[in-house]
Amino acid sequence: MRLPHLFFAVVLGSACTLQDAAYRQDSTVTTAVATGKAANRWSPDAWKPPIVDSTVDDPYEAAVYRGLALITQTRDSLRAYVGGNLNCASCHLEEGRRGGAAPLIGVFARYPQHMPRSGAVVPIEDRINYCFTRSLAGSKLPPDSREMQDIVAYLAFISKGVPNGEHIKGEGMAKMPALVGDSTRGRGLFTDNCARCHGNNGGGMGPIPALWGPQSFSIGASMARQERAASFIRYNMPFDRPGSLTDQQAYDIAAYITAMPRPDSPGKENDWPNGGAPEDVPYDTKGHKAFRPPKALLPRSTNAAAAIVPVPASVLTKK
Ligand code: HEC
Numbered sequence: 001m002r003l004p005h006l007f008f009a010v011v012l013g014s015a016c017t018l019q020d021a022a023y024r025q026d027s028t029v030t031t032a033v034a035t036g037k038a039a040n041r042w043s044p045d046a047w048k049p050p051i052v053d054s055t056v057d058d059p060y061e062a063a064v065y066r067g068l069a070l071i072t073q074t075r076d077s078l079r080a081y082v083g084g085n086l087n088c089a090s091c092h093l094e095e096g097r098r099g100g101a102a103p104l105i106g107v108f109a110r111y112p113q114h115m116p117r118s119g120a121v122v123p124i125e126d127r128i129n130y131c132f133t134r135s136l137a138g139s140k141l142p143p144d145s146r147e148m149q150d151i152v153a154y155l156a157f158i159s160k161g162v163p164n165g166e167h168i169k170g171e172g173m174a175k176m177p178a179l180v181g182d183s184t185r186g187r188g189l190f191t192d193n194c195a196r197c198h199g200n201n202g203g204g205m206g207p208i209p210a211l212w213g214p215q216s217f218s219i220g221a222s223m224a225r226q227e228r229a230a231s232f233i234r235y236n237m238p239f240d241r242p243g244s245l246t247d248q249q250a251y252d253i254a255a256y257i258t259a260m261p262r263p264d265s266p267g268k269e270n271d272w273p274n275g276g277a278p279e280d281v282p283y284d285t286k287g288h289k290a291f292r293p294p295k296a297l298l299p300r301s302t303n304a305a306a307a308i309v310p311v312p313a314s315v316l317t318k319k
């Protein structure tokens with residue numbers, strides 16, 4: 001039964017499915033290797049993430065479109081899973097497309113990935129759930145739920161064309177020079193540059209998200225680390241004038257914000273189980289002393305047990 005089908009696939013090579021395309025790519029690579037040419041023609045400069053089609057005409061595109069809606073309207077769409085007043089796109093700016101703001105384009109090509117913070121190789125669903133539980137101070141989404149798969153479909157779609165394991169331009173957030181922030185100076189800079197949108201009490205205003213307090217990201221979020229926050233602020237804020245602050249000013253504001261009270265992150269003491277936590281992590285972990293922890297940790301508005309994302313467990317070994 002399968003043979004005639006195979007035959008047609010070979011003969012009618014031009015009518016190709018996605019799977020055929022994968023085979024074709026393989027054969028190109030083999031040829032390139034055989035002829036001694038560079039097999040890897042990946043060009044981060046030339047790559048453009050695909051635009052999400054707004055005329056949803058097939059079930060896959062519909063899932064991608066729902067995924068986009070979920071990352072931009074996370075709080076309204078998944079209220080039970082979001083602790084504060086942030087959406088995924090509050091940090092992953094421009095629908096996850098902006099370089100230097102932890103872009104989500106290309107991300108699908110780099111998972112599963114080993115994360116030193118977890119001490120394990122984790123799938124993309126777990127990585128997403130780290131942001132649900134830490135950055136949104138909320139609850140993990142079941143990996144086999146339609147909503148999780150819609151988000152994954154969106155990330156896969158906007159990663160189209162990036163070869164497995166490759167990196168894009170503007171990935172992550174730019175590394176900052178090693179400076180230390182002064183929170184007293186930061187307070188004044190915050191009033192002058194940030195308060196008109198994020199509010200004097202840092203709680204956000206209308207659609208503008210919180211920077212501290214009960215509605216903000218938790219202490220376990222990367223954004224709660226001084227150097228990481230400084231990088232985001234330096235290159236992306238103030239929202240209407242990005243790039244207008246110096247490195248030192250960005251650090252000063254980051255020092256002020258990260259010292260303020262914010263929701264706790266259960267299980268954070270188990271991060272970096274093999275040691276090696278970055279210097280600016282604001283809580284104790286193995287071999288690491290908290291760097292300038294927030295003044296207070298606030299109770300979470302969502303179920304604490306649902307805030308822990310365990311590493312993938314073996315079916316063969318029991319601990
Ligand atoms: C408070 C800010 C913030 C919010 C809100 C947030 N994230 Fe993140 N996210 C980050 C930061 C910071 C990183 C780490 C970037 C780095 O390490 O360079 C990250 C990393 C990621 C990664 C891995 C990126 C990579 O390059 O490997 C994914 C995927 C991701 N987030 C998805 C989401 C999703 C989906 C949501 C909403 C459910 C979300 N994030 C909400 C800040 C946030």
Ligand code: HEC
Nearest residue numbers: 089090091193194197208209210211233237238239240253
């Ligand atoms: C003109 C209004 C505006 C100003 C001024 C502004 N922001 Fe924002 N900020 C935003 C908006 C809007 C978002 C969310 C982006 C989105 O949803 O697309 C945001 C997101 C953020 C985030 C990530 C999400 C969160 O709430 O944690 C941080 C951190 C942040 N801003 C810090 C700052 C700092 C620090 C300043 C001052 C240097 C500043 N912003 C000035 C509008 C502003």
